[in-house]
Amino acid sequence: MTPTITAFEASPDQGQGLARDMRVRWALEEVGQPYEVRLVSFKAMKLSAHLARHPYGQIPTYEEGDLVLFESGSIIHAGLLPSEANARARAITWMFAALNTVEPPIVELEQAPFVEGDKPWLEERIPMLKDRIRVRMDQLSNRLGDAEWLDGDFSAGDLMMVMVLRRLEGDGIVEDYPNLAAYVARGQARPAYRRAYDAQLAVFKAASGG
Numbered sequence: 001m002t003p004t005i006t007a008f009e010a011s012p013d014q015g016q017g018l019a020r021d022m023r024v025r026w027a028l029e030e031v032g033q034p035y036e037v038r039l040v041s042f043k044a045m046k047l048s049a050h051l052a053r054h055p056y057g058q059i060p061t062y063e064e065g066d067l068v069l070f071e072s073g074s075i076i077h078a079g080l081l082p083s084e085a086n087a088r089a090r091a092i093t094w095m096f097a098a099l100n101t102v103e104p105p106i107v108e109l110e111q112a113p114f115v116e117g118d119k120p121w122l123e124e125r126i127p128m129l130k131d132r133i134r135v136r137m138d139q140l141s142n143r144l145g146d147a148e149w150l151d152g153d154f155s156a157g158d159l160m161m162v163m164v165l166r167r168l169e170g171d172g173i174v175e176d177y178p179n180l181a182a183y184v185a186r187g188q189a190r191p192a193y194r195r196a197y198d199a200q201l202a203v204f205k206a207a208s209g210g
């Protein structure tokens, strides 16, 4: 049965593959799983039909038969997790590390200008947020060293970590860590990534008449 995911009808990321449907597209492409896409408007995301799929009215969601999932981290195809039990557990560890430890300070930095843009403390807070991110970048860079992926072969842990690090594009932080910049570039060079990126970009181009 072909699964269906949801994605923005017109993504605010201008087709740059930063919205979280990109993670699901990439994972499905990695395992060669064809999928359908239901495009939803911001308005439709908050209506009952979508809220039945996603309690917060967000994207992405994943439907396959009577299975309905939300949370990009959970919608990772079993094919992307190693079959060996310990390696599989470590890949899940790295997924949580990306989503629970590395991504939160990055999202906080990204959101701050929108949420606290008019607050007097913002100017002082931005450097502090960047310092918190750099602590994690230091640790991740030291752990990755000159390895190709975080733990042996490419896994869901790497997919998530690459997508989380991409959220720093334009901040100049990842570029200060050559091994992390090369790690992200390796992820982006994967054929499955390119297919996923091009597919979500095509949606944006169609929506914007591009």
Ligand SMILES: N[C@@H](CCC(=O)N[C@@H](CSCc1ccc([N+](=O)[O-])cc1)C(=O)NCC(=O)O)C(=O)O
Pocket (backbone or CB within 6 Å): 011, 012, 013, 014, 018, 019, 020, 021, 045, 057, 058, 059, 060, 070, 071, 072, 073
């Ligand atoms: N924890 C959830 C978070 C889902 C989420 O944040 N979805 C966002 C889109 S991806 C987050 C996102 C949005 C835009 C950009 N961008 O660069 O423009 C990047 C990422 C959404 O639906 N937002 C609409 C809403 O909340 O009403 C997951 O990982 O799936």
